[in-house]
Amino acid sequence: MKRIGILTSGGDAPGMNACIRAAVRTALANNLAVAGIRRGYTGLIAADAVPLDRAAIRNTIHLGGTILETSRNPDFYTKEGRLRAAAAIERMGLDGVVLIGGDGTFHGASLLAADADTAPLVGVPGSIDNDVYGTDYCIGFDTAANCAVEAIDRIRDTARSHERLFFLEVMGRTAGFLALESGIAGGAEELVIPEEEVSIARMSERIQNGFTIGKKSAIVVVAEAETPGISFQIAREVREHLDLDSRVVVLGHLQRGGPPTLRDRVLGSALGVAAVEALLEGRSGCMVGEVGGALMCTPLGETWQKKKPLNENLRRIFTILSE
Structure with a gap:
């Protein structure tokens, strides 16, 4: 050789x-x-x-x-x-x-x-x-996951200040690795990953219970799966169950770059x-x-x-x- x-x-x-x-x-x-x-x-x-x-x-x-x-x-x-x-x-x-x-x-x-x-x-x-x-x-992966965690930390400040529900969408294609590990590290309340079927009704109920016991905010980490931007659809469906102000943040290619x-x-x-x-x-x-x-x-x-x-x-x- x-x-x-x-x-x-x-x-x-x-x-x-x-x-x-x-x-x-x-x-x-x-x-x-x-x-x-x-x-x-x-x-x-x-x-x-x-x-x-x-x-x-x-x-x-x-x-x-x-x-x-x-x-x-x-x-x-x-x-x-x-x-x-x-x-x-x-x-x-x-x-x-x-x-x-x-x-x-x-x-x-x-x-x-x-x-x-x-x-x-x-x-x-x-x-x-x-x-x-x-x-x-x-x-x-580690760099992208750290980018997602930093975003969760920043968004939580705003979510708490406004008593608001946030949906944060990470990349990951058809796998939930990024969502799972960043969700743990960021202290997210809910997780949506392609490996598991999601019940909007049950998720909405858990979010509502959190606010009922005194939580001031909630963050749902969503894996993009095969439909980037799916967080907007999930947020609309949750809104049918909850009377809560919510916002969506899609990180997208921000997770790819940087040192x-x-x-x-x-x-x-x-x-x-x-x-x-x-x-x-x-x-x-x-x-x-x-x-x-x-x-x-x-x-x-x-x-x-x-x-x-x-x-x-x-x-x-x-x-x-x-x-």
Whole structure:
């Protein structure tokens, strides 16, 4: 192995640059040349790469987003596009590729490996949604969760001052990880997540009981699920049961940007090192992740075919603390 490529694909996540930096430094320590593939699979198909050396990744560990940029490329959903990507890998002389992204990234990598006899592929989970099977936490989740908690803290001041009900919508796509952990940390009264069916009537009753016993405000954390903006609909439905003044705040892409937290910088660094070391050990078709504090390799197919479950103990804790 003499030369490897690194790309970031799908949604950006704070800590991706820490991962790129760690992967480059590990590769250089092992006398490997590194090509940074720009704009994810779009750049891979086009063989759009730049050399990555120490100067290129200097002073990047604290930056949000991704210095390699990212995209979602429809051509990669076709076999023709993937064969073009495989040809580009060979043309660039890559002996391995590190792919930083979420389950969509790894789904594409699995199809690429099935369609062509390509260089070894090793994934690194980067997603604020934290919905990738094979790792307890994805790069970017901690930063996004902290952003949500700060928003809850700020909104509670206004909610308390006006004796008001707030619905705060976080990202997370089809998973409730962001909503659950930020809801616990922010002391939310109610939680709406895609993993559980919600009863507007029961939720309204619990909110009303809280105000009856002396609460001055209430915050409902809502996971966006497959319908971003769903909080407005939920607020309208709750209003049919409660005579309370309410407001909706949708955090949206605010959760994606900004400097990564300590946790995301450390996780990104650890997984960047592990990904390059996996290539050096001859591994392919797997994703490096952290499970129970230990680094693990999971087959790429499992990362998107298997559903990552919510932590049931955390769900139980939220129920107890929100009473």
